[in-house]
Amino acid sequence: MTTESTLPSQVADLPHGDLRAEMGIKKQLPARRVIFVESSKYLSATTLLWFMAALYGFPVLWFVLSSFKPSGDLFSYPVSFLPQHFTVHGYIEAWHSFNVGLYLENTLIVASCATLMTLAASACTGYALAKYDNWWVKGFFICILASTMLSTQTILLPTFLVIRDVHLYNNLLGIIIPNVMSATGCFLFRQFFKNVPDDLIEAARMDGANELRIFLRVMAPLARPAFVTLAIFSFVWRWNDFIWPLLVLSNPRWFTLQIGIENLVNTTAEGAGINWSVLLGASIIEIIPLVLIYLAFQRYVMSTDVMAGIKF
Amino acid sequence: MVNHMTIFRRRGPKHYTFAPLILIIPNVLLFALFFVWPAAIGLVYSFTNYTGFGHPSFIGLANYIQLFHSPAFTDALLRTLLFAALVVPLTVVLSLLLATLLVSKYAKGKTIPRIVFFMPWLISPIVNGLLWRWLFGQDFGYVNYIIQQLGGHAVAWQDNGDLALLVLVLAESWAGTAFSMLLFIAALKNIPRVYYEAAAIDGATYWMRFRKVTLPLIRTTTFIVVLLASIGCMQEYPLILAFNNGGPITANNLMVQYIYDTGFDYGKFGYGSAVSFVLLLILMVLAFIQIAINRRREVRV
Numbered sequence: 001m002t003t004e005s006t007l008p009s010q011v012a013d014l015p016h017g018d019l020r021a022e023m024g025i026k027k028q029l030p031a032r033r034v035i036f037v038e039s040s041k042y043l044s045a046t047t048l049l050w051f052m053a054a055l056y057g058f059p060v061l062w063f064v065l066s067s068f069k070p071s072g073d074l075f076s077y078p079v080s081f082l083p084q085h086f087t088v089h090g091y092i093e094a095w096h097s098f099n100v101g102l103y104l105e106n107t108l109i110v111a112s113c114a115t116l117m118t119l120a121a122s123a124c125t126g127y128a129l130a131k132y133d134n135w136w137v138k139g140f141f142i143c144i145l146a147s148t149m150l151s152t153q154t155i156l157l158p159t160f161l162v163i164r165d166v167h168l169y170n171n172l173l174g175i176i177i178p179n180v181m182s183a184t185g186c187f188l189f190r191q192f193f194k195n196v197p198d199d200l201i202e203a204a205r206m207d208g209a210n211e212l213r214i215f216l217r218v219m220a221p222l223a224r225p226a227f228v229t230l231a232i233f234s235f236v237w238r239w240n241d242f243i244w245p246l247l248v249l250s251n252p253r254w255f256t257l258q259i260g261i262e263n264l265v266n267t268t269a270e271g272a273g274i275n276w277s278v279l280l281g282a283s284i285i286e287i288i289p290l291v292l293i294y295l296a297f298q299r300y301v302m303s304t305d306v307m308a309g310i311k312f
Numbered sequence: 313m314v315n316h317m318t319i320f321r322r323r324g325p326k327h328y329t330f331a332p333l334i335l336i337i338p339n340v341l342l343f344a345l346f347f348v349w350p351a352a353i354g355l356v357y358s359f360t361n362y363t364g365f366g367h368p369s370f371i372g373l374a375n376y377i378q379l380f381h382s383p384a385f386t387d388a389l390l391r392t393l394l395f396a397a398l399v400v401p402l403t404v405v406l407s408l409l410l411a412t413l414l415v416s417k418y419a420k421g422k423t424i425p426r427i428v429f430f431m432p433w434l435i436s437p438i439v440n441g442l443l444w445r446w447l448f449g450q451d452f453g454y455v456n457y458i459i460q461q462l463g464g465h466a467v468a469w470q471d472n473g474d475l476a477l478l479v480l481v482l483a484e485s486w487a488g489t490a491f492s493m494l495l496f497i498a499a500l501k502n503i504p505r506v507y508y509e510a511a512a513i514d515g516a517t518y519w520m521r522f523r524k525v526t527l528p529l530i531r532t533t534t535f536i537v538v539l540l541a542s543i544g545c546m547q548e549y550p551l552i553l554a555f556n557n558g559g560p561i562t563a564n565n566l567m568v569q570y571i572y573d574t575g576f577d578y579g580k581f582g583y584g585s586a587v588s589f590v591l592l593l594i595l596m597v598l599a600f601i602q603i604a605i606n607r608r609r610e611v612r613v
Binding site for chain 1: 329339340353409427428429430435438451494547550554571581584591
């Protein structure tokens, strides 16, 4: 994926070199000087880019390198940057004593079910928002906008009471179902379907197809890119979600990775009591599936068309 | 007939009721059940002394009066606003810088930096908190080790509330950059090259072109980034929980943690709900202020 450059083309790039002199704007630089200025720009921009990458990558790199150290070496001075005695003991311990397998399974169930349901619900709502102008459809659009602000974090106490009253407490469905509605998902599909010409629908209507059939057979298949993008975003959100599992789960049988890891931190005594060796392994195991998904679908995540859609 | 057709065409989709209703009904139900219902009972309970069990009794505005006299609430609120005031500008500057570098034709070898910059988005707030806790550990962290190697003293990243907040600001901005960066990349790519060429002919320096061409043209995106980042900051909880549980003691308890603790640790559901509505009100005011500023600048330009 090459990046199309939109940054200023330099004066030197202009087709008519003499133009600058004629207009008396800038002194015409000798050719060698121009090359020097250009290459110093390459040098400084590239240096800055890689410096920032090093800065951004360092916390993760340090975390990953530490996870391969034996627990005895984690706190030993002097600190070595690279593991001196390479080991995967932390990972094995996390897997056996910390139930990472079970938490992984729960998280996988929650993230995949919620994602599938989010895709269906968002595509339907997004299509209705884009193609029907009943007043109540527009009203619901305002409601979705409002829901971005009225998030669950803000009203978590009454939300907990609702979860308890509808008997979803300590039930994976209690994390899956409330997460199905996604404002971003609705906006994404709304934006997508708005760009599909109405003629297509009109033509199908002329052929006598009913409205829902038009959506399912004609419009939904067109929206494949939107489905893929939302699937990735939604999966990552559900995987990393903390607030809903925190409200819904208290039984370790149903813990997701986030709750499991948090529990490992905050149930032990303050500070050094934390078993960092296990914690590092468990955290890396938690990250790996998402990194794989990201690397496989990078194209869809980084697609700028989609980002334009996310801006409401 | 022709007349009838034009009316039909003009009114168009308004004829359909069944299809749009079926299409939006799942989300309407979810919205009603998990947003409207909790918001409604929350509002009602905020005027009661409800503890989560039994029958609540109506106590009027007592919760609201109490919270404004509570130093713990004021501390949490001010700390949250400070957190947002530090994170939002840092996130905007960093994400715009990275986006500019990634679309610049002068920067070479973008594939790996792009993946590295995006990586934090994949990391959950919980693991993010641990990541920075590990890096800035007081007795074992790499940062303190480097400081000591350079002849300094170990810095109290955990025991000093302000330093802990500083690390949290770095962590939040680090994690929030990726998404904002994508928004900025989309905006930067949409600027027609012609504008820059015209500015270059006028002899504008790089910095002038950035200020006079780029910044005004990506203003809408900047507005969205600021809005999303400030809403996100005001509701941060897991990051802080994993970093040091809002410590030392309660120094960095932000709003959501305060609400959670009043409800689940002290059983004050009525009082906690009142806090929720104050937070909601603040979020709405913040959003309206930002929308108003954005509108006014749009008129001016």
